[in-house]
Structures are given as structure tokens and as C-alpha cells.
Amino acid sequence: MQPVNINYLTRLIKPYSSYLLQAFSKLDSYRISSKKRIEYLNKINQAVFDKISEQLSETLEHNQVISHRTVSSITNDPTWVIYGIIEPSHFLFHNPNFAYGIGYYDHGVLQHVCCFDVIRDEMFTASLGKGVQLNQKKYRLSSLAAMDSTWLNMIVDPSADWSRPASQTNGSLVVKQLSLLDFAYLATNRINLIVKPKQGLDQALNDAGNLFFQEAGGVLDDTNEQQLLPNYFQL
Numbered sequence: 001m002q003p004v005n006i007n008y009l010t011r012l013i014k015p016y017s018s019y020l021l022q023a024f025s026k027l028d029s030y031r032i033s034s035k036k037r038i039e040y041l042n043k044i045n046q047a048v049f050d051k052i053s054e055q056l057s058e059t060l061e062h063n064q065v066i067s068h069r070t071v072s073s074i075t076n077d078p079t080w081v082i083y084g085i086i087e088p089s090h091f092l093f094h095n096p097n098f099a100y101g102i103g104y105y106d107h108g109v110l111q112h113v114c115c116f117d118v119i120r121d122e123m124f125t126a127s128l129g130k131g132v133q134l135n136q137k138k139y140r141l142s143s144l145a146a147m148d149s150t151w152l153n154m155i156v157d158p159s160a161d162w163s164r165p166a167s168q169t170n171g172s173l174v175v176k177q178l179s180l181l182d183f184a185y186l187a188t189n190r191i192n193l194i195v196k197p198k199q200g201l202d203q204a205l206n207d208a209g210n211l212f213f214q215e216a217g218g219v220l221d222d223t224n225e226q227q228l229l230p231n232y233f234q235l
Helices: 006-030 034-059 068-073 088-092 180-187 203-215
Strands: 064-067 079-086 099-106 109-117 122-127 131-134 137-139 153-155 168-170 173-175 194-197
Touching: 006 034, 006 088, 006 099, 006 109, 006 122, 034 064, 034 079, 034 088, 064 068, 068 079, 068 203, 079 088, 079 180, 079 203, 099 180, 099 203, 109 180, 109 203, 122 180, 122 203, 131 203, 180 203
Parallel strands: 064 079, 153 194
Antiparallel strands: 079 099, 099 109, 109 122, 122 131, 131 137, 168 173
């Protein structure tokens, strides 16, 4: 099999942009019932997952396709991780800020990850040893010395409550579930406030965050237990 490059991942996601935009616009009919809106989100996620899985199964042999929540099952075989709709509460509450993501592992190591902002038509990508790009333009992080050095406590709920908005702020305390889109924003200098997150990110999201951050020129701390991650909100 030919080596997989980042362009293959972006070509997998792009065809579903219209489908996801249409799904987003239909949320108006689900405003009354939160339960129905969540069921609708799960249905959309599963539909795209099934379509991408089927396409990969038909074109690539000996590749497995899994959800990011089952990344512990990764072996040395080529593995595709589908992150699904990113910022699901934004999708549910009809905020124009959500994305869809895919990652590719080879021999247990994340090689590529892409995060497609459906509404803004922005493709964020990171490849091992190849850097970070936004719509095929390379990005590098500002030097850490120039970044805000304030350390905040980030409370991360690894099991999202999709029935309420994703963000709550209270003084210097920020409560938000970190997402792949947050990592992409940090890597492309969209946000510049460093936080120290609570442990609890799932492995696939943790791997993707590391890849985005390191390929953009960021530095992990010496313990490798806590990462330098973005605070999504400007306080």
C-alpha cells in the first residue's frame, strides 16, 4: 500500500461539507426538544462515520476504522480514527462554530490529523514531521516567551453534556471541554492563552493535541504529564 498523506484525509472529509451544512440548517426543527436534537446529532455523526468507513473498506485493505472513544484498540495495523462532529454543543445550539475531524495511525503512532471547519470552509491539518497548515498555508506558533504566561486551571469533563452550552465562565475559572478545534486554533495562533488542563482527555484527542502543538513548534513540559494547551476564551 502506498503511504497515506494528509491530502488523502482532506479528500475524505470535503465531500461531506454540504451534508453537514444541511444537517446544521435542519436543527431549527429540533429546537423544542433537547433529547430529539441530541438524537439527531448522533444520527448525523453515525451517518458520516458509516459512509467514510465504507469508503475506506472498499479502497484500503487491512485498515481498521474506529471512533476516537475506542482508540485503545489501536494495533500496528493502519488505523483511521473518526472524531466526528467537533464542538457538538455548538452544533446542537445552532452556533456557527463546529467542525469534523479524522486522524490516521500507523504502527500505533498518529501520523496525520485534520480538522475541517464546515461553516468557515477551513481545513486545519497536522502531519508528523511536516508541520501544521490552514488551507494549505503553513503556520508556526508565536514564541512561548511572547505568549501570555498566565496559568489557569482548566476543568475538563471527558464525557460531554451536550444538553447545555459548552462554555461557562466565572472570573478566572473556565469550564469547557477541550476539542480538536481548540488545538487547531492554538497551532494557527488563533488563541494564545496557555492553560494547565485537568487530566482526563481521551487518548485520541490527547494524541491529536500533541501533534498539532508540536508540529506548530510548541514545547511540552519536562514531565510530559501536563501539556501546554489553549484556553478557548479571552478573559
